[in-house]
Amino acid sequence: MLSTSRPALPRLHPTSAFARAELRAGLADGGLVRVRRGVVASLPPGHGRRERLVLARGAAFAHDATTAFWLSHSTAAVLWGCWTYRLRDRADVTQLTPPSVVRRGGDPVHLVARHWTRLPGRDRAVIDGLPVTTLERTVVDCARTLRGASALVVADSGLRLGADPVLVGEILTEAAGGRGVRSARRVLALADAASESPGESVVRWLVHSAGLPALELQVQVRTWAGSFRLDLGWSDLKVAIEFDGAVKYSTLADGDATTRFMAEKRRHDALVEAGWLVLRVTWADLDEPDRLIGRILAARRRRGLTSR
Numbered sequence: 001m002l003s004t005s006r007p008a009l010p011r012l013h014p015t016s017a018f019a020r021a022e023l024r025a026g027l028a029d030g031g032l033v034r035v036r037r038g039v040v041a042s043l044p045p046g047h048g049r050r051e052r053l054v055l056a057r058g059a060a061f062a063h064d065a066t067t068a069f070w071l072s073h074s075t076a077a078v079l080w081g082c083w084t085y086r087l088r089d090r091a092d093v094t095q096l097t098p099p100s101v102v103r104r105g106g107d108p109v110h111l112v113a114r115h116w117t118r119l120p121g122r123d124r125a126v127i128d129g130l131p132v133t134t135l136e137r138t139v140v141d142c143a144r145t146l147r148g149a150s151a152l153v154v155a156d157s158g159l160r161l162g163a164d165p166v167l168v169g170e171i172l173t174e175a176a177g178g179r180g181v182r183s184a185r186r187v188l189a190l191a192d193a194a195s196e197s198p199g200e201s202v203v204r205w206l207v208h209s210a211g212l213p214a215l216e217l218q219v220q221v222r223t224w225a226g227s228f229r230l231d232l233g234w235s236d237l238k239v240a241i242e243f244d245g246a247v248k249y250s251t252l253a254d255g256d257a258t259t260r261f262m263a264e265k266r267r268h269d270a271l272v273e274a275g276w277l278v279l280r281v282t283w284a285d286l287d288e289p290d291r292l293i294g295r296i297l298a299a300r301r302r303r304g305l306t307s308r
Contacts (some may be wrong), residue, residue, distance in 0.1 A: 006081035007048050010056040011043040012063070035111065036060035050087050051078045057091035057111050062130055070094045070124060070131045072115060072152075073145060076138040083157040083198040086151045094119055094141075107114055115141075123171065136167045143172075143187040144180030144304065148224060149205040150176045151187040153224050156201045159193035199243035202230050202286050210293045212300075225270035230278070237303040238273070238279045241296070277302060 015023055023040070024031030032040040033053055041056035043049055048241050056073045057080055068074075073092035077084055094115045123137035133141065139158035143151045144209050159165060172188060189209055194217040195201045204215055219230040219240065233240035271278055277299050285292045 006053060006079065006127075007051050008131075009059055010043055010052045012039055012041050012056060012060055014038055015040055036050075036064065039063075040071050047080055050089055051084065053089050054078055054087065058087075058093070059130065061091055061093060061112050065200070068096055068131075070119060072133040072138065073113075073141045075125055075160070076133045077142055077154045079132050080134075080135050080138060080139070080158070081161060083153045083201070085153040085202060087150075089280055090150035100219075109305065134159060135163045137171055139163050139168055139177065139191075140171045140184060141189075141192075143184035144178070148183070148187060148209065149202045150188060151184070152205045153198045153201045155187055155191035156193065158199070159191055160195070168262060181276075188215070192217055196231065197243055198280070199283065201284065203232060203241055203243060203281055203292075206286075206289050207296065212296070217237050221271060221274060223270035223274045225266055228271065230276075233276075234300075237300060238274075238276045239296075239299050239303060240276050243281050244276055247302060 009118060012035065012125070013032075014205055018026065018032075018040075023032065026040070027034070027267060030045065031042065033043050033056070035041045035053070035056045039060045041053070043052050054075050058075045058079075062069070062071070064166040068092070072089065072094035074087055074094045078087070091112045092115065094113055094117060094286065095118070096119060098116050100148065111232065112208040119133070119137075123133050123134050124133045132138075139155050142158075145151075146154065158168075168188065172181065172184055175184075192204075195204070196218070200217070204217075207215055216235055217232060219233040219235055221228050221230060221240075230240040231242050268278060279295060279299055281292065
């Protein structure tokens with residue numbers, strides 16, 4: 001679902017390296033995945049599998065490419081270590097000339113999405129030996145082509161990784177009149193390097209889409225138990241939203257779970273006594289955005305607001 005660091009490139013293998021039964025078994029249990037005609041990748045299960053699959057398909061394309069190309073869009077975002085949200089399992093490639101409609105026999109057409117556009121030298125880079133669009137160009141490309149929440153997740157994390165906001169603005173200005181530029185302006189106007197998780201970015205996009213005032217990020221609150229930092233909130237209303245994407249207490253060792261639970265309870269009690277209304281949001285809540293926005297509206301109404 002998301003990525004928080006740059007994964008290593010997966011190992012690629014020709015299918016001829018496996019006995020037929022071994023290949024069939026690997027594909028059946030998911031340990032091997034087809035990434036190109038005659039090529040498979042070793043993909044261990046667990047967190048980051050989708051990101052590794054995208055990189056494997058990009059690396060397989062690079063191995064066979066005969067014309068200049070740069071891994072771009074979501075694939076470049078993964079290579080740079082950006083967060084991603086609802087990542088598609090294809091590789092994105094930018095080329096300078098129109099992509100050929102002729103495909104190698106047997107290659108599934110959905111494995112690689114090709115983009116044809118001008119790419120100045122300023123927007124070209126190399127990571128792990130693979131040509132890739134620069135971080136700034138990647139942020140703009142994703143803002144133009146991804147849905148709002150997914151685009152903001154990449155933009156926020158790109159800024160956290162050091163993307164130059166001035167250069168991002170220049171690249172977007174140069175694309176004026178192009179497809180997706182208007183939606184990209186909305187995304188990039190909201191992007192903020194202070195976002196500390198993809199979940200926070202998604203919540204901010206949902207709140208923005210609902211027409212609510214922009215949320216403040218990393219709100220500092222002083223209480224009798226000390227100073228705490230809230231993920232998101234409206235200071236004037238003392239309404240906070242905390243995104244909980246952490247490991248559940250039950251998955252921790254008993255002592256760790258108890259300690260963390262008591263610390264969280266102490267923190268929560270102190271915030272409530274300081275007059276704050278705190279909503280906790282999880283990944284599951286993001287799958288039901290209408291219900292989540294309803295909770296947020298109800299919290300604002302409890303502060304005496306009769307409208308949004």
